[in-house]
Amino acid sequence: MDKLALLPLIGGIFLLTRGMDSRKAFLVYFLPILTLIPAYYDTKLVSGIPEFTFWSSALIPILFVWVINEKLEGYEFSWIDVIIILHVVFIFYAQFEATGYKDAQKIAFRETLKRIAPFFMLKAIMSDPERRIPALKAITVLGAIVSLFMLYEFRFYANFLDSFIRKLWPHWVPWDGTMSRYGFKRAAGSFAHPISAGYFFAMTAPIAFWLWKQELFKDNRIGLIVFGLNVFGVITSISRAPIAGLLLGAIIIWFGWSRSKSLSGTFLTLTAIAGLSIMVPQFVEYVSVKRSHAQTQDQENAAYRKEMLDNYIEIIADKPEWGYGRYTFPVIKGQKSIDNEYLFIAITSGLYNLAIYVTLIIAVLVRLLLFAVRHRYDSPQGQLAWVLIAAWISAIFTQATVYSGMQTTHYFFMIAAISEALVLTKGQAFLQLSPSIKEVSKEIQNGYNFSRTL
Numbered sequence: 001m002d003k004l005a006l007l008p009l010i011g012g013i014f015l016l017t018r019g020m021d022s023r024k025a026f027l028v029y030f031l032p033i034l035t036l037i038p039a040y041y042d043t044k045l046v047s048g049i050p051e052f053t054f055w056s057s058a059l060i061p062i063l064f065v066w067v068i069n070e071k072l073e074g075y076e077f078s079w080i081d082v083i084i085i086l087h088v089v090f091i092f093y094a095q096f097e098a099t100g101y102k103d104a105q106k107i108a109f110r111e112t113l114k115r116i117a118p119f120f121m122l123k124a125i126m127s128d129p130e131r132r133i134p135a136l137k138a139i140t141v142l143g144a145i146v147s148l149f150m151l152y153e154f155r156f157y158a159n160f161l162d163s164f165i166r167k168l169w170p171h172w173v174p175w176d177g178t179m180s181r182y183g184f185k186r187a188a189g190s191f192a193h194p195i196s197a198g199y200f201f202a203m204t205a206p207i208a209f210w211l212w213k214q215e216l217f218k219d220n221r222i223g224l225i226v227f228g229l230n231v232f233g234v235i236t237s238i239s240r241a242p243i244a245g246l247l248l249g250a251i252i253i254w255f256g257w258s259r260s261k262s263l264s265g266t267f268l269t270l271t272a273i274a275g276l277s278i279m280v281p282q283f284v285e286y287v288s289v290k291r292s293h294a295q296t297q298d299q300e301n302a303a304y305r306k307e308m309l310d311n312y313i314e315i316i317a318d319k320p321e322w323g324y325g326r327y328t329f330p331v332i333k334g335q336k337s338i339d340n341e342y343l344f345i346a347i348t349s350g351l352y353n354l355a356i357y358v359t360l361i362i363a364v365l366v367r368l369l370l371f372a373v374r375h376r377y378d379s380p381q382g383q384l385a386w387v388l389i390a391a392w393i394s395a396i397f398t399q400a401t402v403y404s405g406m407q408t409t410h411y412f413f414m415i416a417a418i419s420e421a422l423v424l425t426k427g428q429a430f431l432q433l434s435p436s437i438k439e440v441s442k443e444i445q446n447g448y449n450f451s452r453t454l
Contacts, residue, residue, distance in 0.1 A: 001168045002043040008033050008058035022066035023074065023125045026059075027138045033058040035142040038162050038190050039406040040173055048102070050109040055407075063117050066124075074124030080367075080420050081120070083360045084413065088115055090356060094349035098325025107326060119413040126421030133216055136418070139411075140208040143201060144229035147236070150187035150197065154236035161190040187236040192406040195398075198242030199408050201233030202394040203415055206249050210387040214380055241401040248397060249390030256386025259377055305401065308335050309343065316346050323350040341399035361396050364416050365389065367423045381422070388419045 008029075015025050034055040042051040066072065088111045096104035125131050146161065153159045157178065166173065179186040179194060186194035208230040212223035234246045311332040316323070324330065329347045338344040346354045368389050375382030395412055404412060 001170050002041070004165075004168065005041060005043040005052050005054050006057050008054050009052070009061060012058050012061040016061055016065050021073075022062045022070055023121065023128070023131065025062045025065075026121050026125060027131070027135055030055070030058045030062055031138050032142060034407055034410060035146060036161065036190055038165065038175075038192070040175060040192055041165055041169060050106040055410075056110070056113050059113055059117060063113075063121070066121060072120075072124065074127045075120060076123075076127055076424055078420055078424060080360070080363055080416070083356060083363065084116055084119055084416075087353060087356045087360065088112055090353035091349045094322040094353060095325045097322045098328050103325070103327065114409045115413050118410045119417045122414045122417035123421050123424075126418055127425065132421075133211075136207055136211060137216070139414070140204050140211060140226050140230060143204040143208070143233060144226045146189040146191075146197075147201070147229040147233035150189040150233055150236045153187040153189065154184050154238075157185045159188060162188070181238045184236075184238065186238045189233070191408070193402075194237040195239040195242065195402045196406060196408050198234045198237030198239035199245075199395065199398045199402055199404070200411055201230050201237070202242040202245040202249065202398055203391045203408075203411055205230040205234060205246055206253060206387045206390040206394070207418075209253070210384055213383070241398045242394070245394035245397045249394040252390040252393060253386055256372060256389065257377060257383055304335070305339055307333070308339065311335060312338070312343055312347055316343075316351070320351045322352070323348045325349075338403055339401055341402065341404040344403050360416070361392075364419050365392055365396075368392065368419050371423050371426075385419075385422060388415065388422065391415050392419065 012025065012029060015029055016022065020029075037054040039053055039055055042053045044051050088108065091111050092104050092108040095107045122135065125135050149159070149161050157180075162175075175188070175192045188194045188197050191197040191200060205227065208223075208227040211217065212220065212227045215223065217223035217226070231246070234242050237243075312335075315330055315332060323345075324347060326348050338347060342354060342357070345357055368385050372382055372385035372389065375385065377383075392415060395415065402408075
């Protein structure tokens, strides 16, 4: 039954041979499979080649047609592309150094499909004015669908997005367990772990907010529902880091969309100084206890992460350049779960690759900030830039407490693709709205903020 993971390959070939172009197939076929079906179900055809998952089976024919038949249609080069390619090359070489070519080629195949392909394809899609809003809608609506299942799972402890496939699967798959907090199940939906689900929604909720505020759904009540469900996706995961990331993102959007940034910036600075002066000492005291002395499960989790950093930093110092590889790093004191993406990269592929990853994070953020400050506080393009900054900072904040695996990796690089497309197009005609007088007058504004109507 595990060969069911190959069905999306057949479906993708069918759609593409019936005339659907690859970029449309990416939105209407690949994204739903990636988002709605857990990414940890895979199948092996023959020894020596990488395993296939539902999402990779769906992506391979789409990527093939886009590269071979359509000649990378819509793609525009930027130097961010080089950073992402280098990131994957360093993952490959680190594994090659650790365990040889067999494992390295499998990882290169998988990481190319997880990191490079979604970034390049979505950047090409977002270069087309007619596809930009549908792409953003597809991401947030899919999030809303997952959130509906998570609401049920949160209350009734049943994960229908996972349990149906799990009953059919003939061999062991990970992530089978129930985690609860405050009397409710920590919902995971189609993601590997509740914190991964929360991480996903911390990235998508700001985009859903922008779509709602721009009234880009046919009925704006639908936009509000989609936004609300994406927020509930964070809440039902009951994961502190994504919830904190979402709140941080909300503050960033409030600041970016405010008319007087000097006043709001001063208020935020004073509030941050006062808050940190109280919270930091308490936090240090909270996590300084050993896990054996923790008084609550939450305190034990926090202590685990602090101990993990202390233990593995010494390990990294022994092999700083290329790390230990994905499958062969030493486990210290039974801490198999590396709940920190930055630490995980350093352990498995070395500090060089961590530097490349951090460079990518900073480059995307700086380019978005420069774009945002060049636009009016109330322009749709400028507001979208602040929303993407919020999503990006939520992601890099959450990654300090979770391994970025499964679908969250794809979406992290797709957020980078949306950001890069916005910068490359300079926001020109980024919104493709229906040509009603109301909407055109909303889009075309002169320097005094008066609407021009033809």
